[in-house]
Amino acid sequence: MTDTPLPPLRIEHVDAEAMHDWADLLEDANPIHLDPAAVRALGLGDAVINQGPRNIAVVLNAISQALPTAELTGFSARLLGNVHAGDALLVEGLHRTDGATITCSARLQADGRGTVMTLEAHLRAEPGQGKEMP
Amino acid sequence: MIQTPPPPPDIAGTPLPGGFYTISPVANAMVCRTSGGKPRDDGSAHPIFALIATQVGLKLSVAELLALCDFDIADGPMMAGCEVRFSRALRIGETYSVSGLIERLERKSSQRLGLMDLFVHRLDLADLQGAHVASTTNTWVLPREKRP
Numbered sequence: 001m002t003d004t005p006l007p008p009l010r011i012e013h014v015d016a017e018a019m020h021d022w023a024d025l026l027e028d029a030n031p032i033h034l035d036p037a038a039v040r041a042l043g044l045g046d047a048v049i050n051q052g053p054r055n056i057a058v059v060l061n062a063i064s065q066a067l068p069t070a071e072l073t074g075f076s077a078r079l080l081g082n083v084h085a086g087d088a089l090l091v092e093g094l095h096r097t098d099g100a101t102i103t104c105s106a107r108l109q110a111d112g113r114g115t116v117m118t119l120e121a122h123l124r125a126e127p128g129q130g131k132e133m134p
Numbered sequence: 135m136i137q138t139p140p141p142p143p144d145i146a147g148t149p150l151p152g153g154f155y156t157i158s159p160v161a162n163a164m165v166c167r168t169s170g171g172k173p174r175d176d177g178s179a180h181p182i183f184a185l186i187a188t189q190v191g192l193k194l195s196v197a198e199l200l201a202l203c204d205f206d207i208a209d210g211p212m213m214a215g216c217e218v219r220f221s222r223a224l225r226i227g228e229t230y231s232v233s234g235l236i237e238r239l240e241r242k243s244s245q246r247l248g249l250m251d252l253f254v255h256r257l258d259l260a261d262l263q264g265a266h267v268a269s270t271t272n273t274w275v276l277p278r279e280k281r282p
Contacts, residue, residue, distance in 0.1 A: 011170050018168035025161055026189055028196040032210050042210040042277070052213030054169055057182040061171035072181050074219040079212070 003094040006106060009062035014050055016085035022051045050083040059106050059119045062091035070102055070123035081116035083108075093119075100125045139278045142239045142251045143204050150199070150234035150255065155191030157183050159226050179224040184268040185216060187224070188257035191232030203239050203253055205276045214252070214273040221266045230259040230267060237271065241278075248279035 031038035093106030108117040157179045197207040234257040253274045
């Protein structure tokens with residue numbers, strides 16, 4: 001078994017406008033995603049904070065693009081810091097295949113603030129394996 | 135004198151009201167477009183819908199969910215992590231039933247955030263025949279002190 005690097009995925013600029021779309025989608029009116037004044041009042045910085053699920057989606061995209069035929073069976077994510085509007089993001093990581101199972105360890109980095117999330121994903125190398133037959 | 139907030143309510147084991155969620159192609163396209171991805175052409179939805187569908191399909195807004203913890207959404211809750219398991223891929227256009235349970239609400243202290251509560255809840259998605267599709271156990275941080 002050898003570790004294979006994930007092709008890096010870069011997001012040049014986290015868009016604040018999309019946070020409104022995600023707030024609507026998630027039905028989550030948490031003001032830290034919508035109002036810079038609320039972020040400042042809480043001592044969390046000056047720019048609105050990206051939704052955690054959107055950060056996770058970025059990392060899952062990097063994994064999906066690296067392993068397009070594998071089937072995701074689970075993942076765990078630890079959010080270690082905030083991603084703010086305007087941040088540049090980079091996803092890096094490694095994956096390892098053991099039989100039909102692929103384990104992928106990835107991290108999301110925000111410019112100037114280091115690693116803001118780690119994620120471990122488990123995938124099935126051959127989709128459909130292990131499913132019950134009718 | 136510094137006032138200590140009251141202890142969190144004892145709500146571990148409380149079931150959450152259930153509901154339904156259907157993944158729309160428009161929502162799936164928005165999620166992909168705004169996260170550096172693109173929709174798959176096999177009808178499967180972005181896996182992040184395990185979090186979205188459970189949160190929205192619960193039929194309890196985030197503010198209402200946090201109110202169970204005696205926490206005001208205006209005080210800046212933050213997601214700390216999640217563990218997601220899939221029995222199979224989520225599909226665009228498919229409707230799922232959602233159920234959930236509060237696992238724990240614990241007072242903690244952190245150097246960065248000060249006094250806070252960790253709120254852990256589990257949410258499940260099943261298809262309309264009742265077969266399990268996905269589960270997530272979410273951990274949120276609820277700050278109990280204003281930061282300077």
